[in-house]
Amino acid sequence: MKKTTFVTLEQLRAFSQTIPTPFHLYDEQAIRENARRVNQAFAWNKGFKEYFAVKATPNPSIMQILHEEGCGMDCSSLTELMLCDRVGIRGEDIMFSSNDTPKQDFQLAEQLGAIINLDDITHIQSLLDAIGYIPEKISCRYNPGGNFEISNTIMDTPGEAKYGMTKAQIMQAAKILKERGAKEMGIHAFLASNTTTNDYYPTLARQLFSLAVEIQRETGLPVTFINLSGGVGIPYRPDQEPADIMKIGAGVQRAYEEVLTPAGMEVKLCTEMGRFMLGPYGCLVTKAIHEKHTHKEYIGVDACACDLMRPAMYGAYHHITVAGKEDEICDHMYDIVGSLCENNDKFAINRMLPKIDKGDFLIIHDTGAHGHAMGYNYNGKLRSAEVLLQPDGTARLIRRAETPEDYFATLDF
Numbered sequence: 001m002k003k004t005t006f007v008t009l010e011q012l013r014a015f016s017q018t019i020p021t022p023f024h025l026y027d028e029q030a031i032r033e034n035a036r037r038v039n040q041a042f043a044w045n046k047g048f049k050e051y052f053a054v055k056a057t058p059n060p061s062i063m064q065i066l067h068e069e070g071c072g073m074d075c076s077s078l079t080e081l082m083l084c085d086r087v088g089i090r091g092e093d094i095m096f097s098s099n100d101t102p103k104q105d106f107q108l109a110e111q112l113g114a115i116i117n118l119d120d121i122t123h124i125q126s127l128l129d130a131i132g133y134i135p136e137k138i139s140c141r142y143n144p145g146g147n148f149e150i151s152n153t154i155m156d157t158p159g160e161a162k163y164g165m166t167k168a169q170i171m172q173a174a175k176i177l178k179e180r181g182a183k184e185m186g187i188h189a190f191l192a193s194n195t196t197t198n199d200y201y202p203t204l205a206r207q208l209f210s211l212a213v214e215i216q217r218e219t220g221l222p223v224t225f226i227n228l229s230g231g232v233g234i235p236y237r238p239d240q241e242p243a244d245i246m247k248i249g250a251g252v253q254r255a256y257e258e259v260l261t262p263a264g265m266e267v268k269l270c271t272e273m274g275r276f277m278l279g280p281y282g283c284l285v286t287k288a289i290h291e292k293h294t295h296k297e298y299i300g301v302d303a304c305a306c307d308l309m310r311p312a313m314y315g316a317y318h319h320i321t322v323a324g325k326e327d328e329i330c331d332h333m334y335d336i337v338g339s340l341c342e343n344n345d346k347f348a349i350n351r352m353l354p355k356i357d358k359g360d361f362l363i364i365h366d367t368g369a370h371g372h373a374m375g376y377n378y379n380g381k382l383r384s385a386e387v388l389l390q391p392d393g394t395a396r397l398i399r400r401a402e403t404p405e406d407y408f409a410t411l412d413f
């Protein structure tokens with residue numbers, strides 16, 4: 001499938017008059033439409049809620065848009081909780097799915113009325129130490145270990161993941177929580193990342209539904225919500241098929257009707273998607289500022305791995321479009337590089353693209369989630385701006401670029 005951009009060269013020229021490159025640009029209309037599709041896919045489940053994984057795109061304007069579309073927020077740190085509070089998102093609109101959790105984080109989560117999701121059985125005591133009681137509604141994270149397989153294909157390796165409790169531990173945790181005053185519990189698991197198969201959620205859901213039946217039968221603590229967490233992927237490559245959220249929702253419904261309904265259980269479902277909610281609806285806009293012809297052909301751009309870490313960190317593919325040259329033949333092979341003194345600072349290696357000239361805008365696709373959020377300051381690089389493309393076609397700055405003053409703010413000379 002041909003990957004298309006949501007912004008034109010003319011728009012980029014106009015926006016860059018006031019907002020210099022590089023910047024991350026987000027498509028508000030597409031974010032809203034996608035959130036509506038997610039809610040529609042799970043509309044059969046009374047009480048369904050998507051808790052957007054704040055870590056993917058921790059920007060108040062983005063959080064506000066998703067909240068307006070009925071989403072809650074999934075947090076895992078103190079400042080993510082503070083962000084929600086500042087945006088006016090509180091109470092059960094926050095899922096606190098942390099791990100290795102500091103005491104003060106538990107305390108703020110409790111103050112905000114968030115649903116607390118315990119990563120480990122020992123966190124029951126940590127929570128008691130932090131807030132002095134066990135909330136009536138609480139959640140536990142499950143990790144079955146081993147490999148997570150769908151039709152004999154290994155999707156991921158939960159046995160190697162630091163998260164969650166074993167089955168024996170989660171059963172035990174339910175008993176302890178009940179004794180300590182819990183009236184209802186939720187269960188949560190995140191067993192595979194960036195899956196584009198429509199079978200991930202249904203397969204995971206079936207496992208969690210069976211576990212929920214077992215926990216409720218054995219401990220008498222009602223399991224009232226089940227959290228499928230994140231992991232639904234996006235097609236970064238042009239040849240990848242996108243996940244079909246309507247089919248995913250229907251697959252989960254089938255598992256629900258086959259496992260929970262016969263057990264007489266009524267359970268609210270939730271998800272904590274980050275990538276699926278934002279990934280395709282953001283891009284990194286950067287400008288070609290150098291060309292270099294040595295042992296290879298290089299195009300140097302004004303963004304670097306500090307603006308988008310995924311290619312350097314995971315060797316991740318991000319599609320690149322040269323704005324205004326969408327229909328030109330890709331007959332030039334380039335490495336597209338940033339300016340870090342690190343040889344992995346390359347957005348693309350041996351990529352076939354149209355001839356690039358200095359001053360061209362390069363659009364790096366699918367940076368809406370885990371893009372700007374993973375930014376860092378190595379080499380004294382300053383984090384870029386974030387810009388919202390609004391439904392009327394105008395751009396709004398939703399985070400200014402850092403200045404040297406920001407970089408120096410924590411230093412003492």
Ligand SMILES: *Cc1c(COP(=O)(O)O)cnc(C)c1O
Pocket residue numbers: 053055056074076097190193194229230231232272273274275276369
């Ligand atoms: C990262 C994370 C998510 C979101 O994952 P995506 O792959 O972006 O969907 C959800 N929940 C938890 C607990 C996470 O750590």
